[in-house]
Amino acid sequence: MTSHRTPPEPPPTLVLVAHGSRDPRTLTTVHALLDRVRALRPGLPVRLGHIELNAPLLPDTLAALGTAGSPGSADGGSAVLVPLLLGRGHHVKHDIPAAAAAAPARTLVAAALGPHPLLVDALHARLLEAGWPPAPGAAARARAGVVLAAAGSRDPDSAADTGRTAALLAERLGVPVVPAYASAAAPTVPEAVRALAARGRRRIALASYFTAPGRFHAESAGAAPWTAAAPLGAHPAMARLVLHRYEEAREHEEARARTATPAGSGARPLLPV
Numbered sequence: 001m002t003s004h005r006t007p008p009e010p011p012p013t014l015v016l017v018a019h020g021s022r023d024p025r026t027l028t029t030v031h032a033l034l035d036r037v038r039a040l041r042p043g044l045p046v047r048l049g050h051i052e053l054n055a056p057l058l059p060d061t062l063a064a065l066g067t068a069g070s071p072g073s074a075d076g077g078s079a080v081l082v083p084l085l086l087g088r089g090h091h092v093k094h095d096i097p098a099a100a101a102a103a104p105a106r107t108l109v110a111a112a113l114g115p116h117p118l119l120v121d122a123l124h125a126r127l128l129e130a131g132w133p134p135a136p137g138a139a140a141r142a143r144a145g146v147v148l149a150a151a152g153s154r155d156p157d158s159a160a161d162t163g164r165t166a167a168l169l170a171e172r173l174g175v176p177v178v179p180a181y182a183s184a185a186a187p188t189v190p191e192a193v194r195a196l197a198a199r200g201r202r203r204i205a206l207a208s209y210f211t212a213p214g215r216f217h218a219e220s221a222g223a224a225p226w227t228a229a230a231p232l233g234a235h236p237a238m239a240r241l242v243l244h245r246y247e248e249a250r251e252h253e254e255a256r257a258r259t260a261t262p263a264g265s266g267a268r269p270l271l272p273v
Contacts, residue, residue: 012078012108013045014246015061017096019085020053021214027054029212029233030084036239049081049099051091058096062103078106082245084211086114087161089153110249115164118241119232120172123148123165123207126229127173132205136174144175145201147192149220150209152181159185162209169207176201179209182216189223197225205229211238 014037018030030048038046047065049058056064058081065079081100083092092112100107113119127146128134136144148166153159162179170177176199180192187195189206196204206224210217210231221228232238 012080015079015081017083020050023214026212032234058099065105080108082110088157089155110245118237120168122232122235122237130227130229144203145196146177148179148207152184189220
């Protein structure tokens, strides 16, 4: 007698949702990050979708997944959308969920990347690359400070997330870290530099809380009185964080489905449509 086993369902596709940029370096950086994610999880379907400015746009990526989600397809037509965004804001709260709700694929939206200790790992590493001392003494720390330069948003939750990252980085470095913004919020980078200088901090570095090079990073770096770190980019900690948010979203949904499904019903949890 021949037994027929149902093959296991493939994992949901990880869709990295990038903002999009006219700067070609941004797309190069995003693809490098995708390569790192794929290297960490061979066999996991990984795709890219942009909110604006670059192809593929997120709705097109999700439409392709819906077409692919026929029996025997590689990805099953389900996806976890991981925002390549560092905090809560309009895109995370509205644009990405709206695209997910309109998609033919079964979708789940993960949390924004920040705040998280892995981001602090990447920020610290970039500062070390830019010349920050690996083990500064007490006298050096008493003279030093860091401006955490971010894009900026009118959403207070976004500012709260950036502030939390600044606090985590300050704990790591043992020096004051002041968040500052390239647009839409205060203080600006020059204002944050002046505030640190008024506190006697003369050795001021800029930590770049940007996912890729671009105008905001260039303008912020130009205001740094000592040294400016590179953006987060494709640092290995970023790839690990993308996968963490993917798995975290799946775990939360599985827990929700278990709570909503009566015991012994035999129903299997699905990603929400």
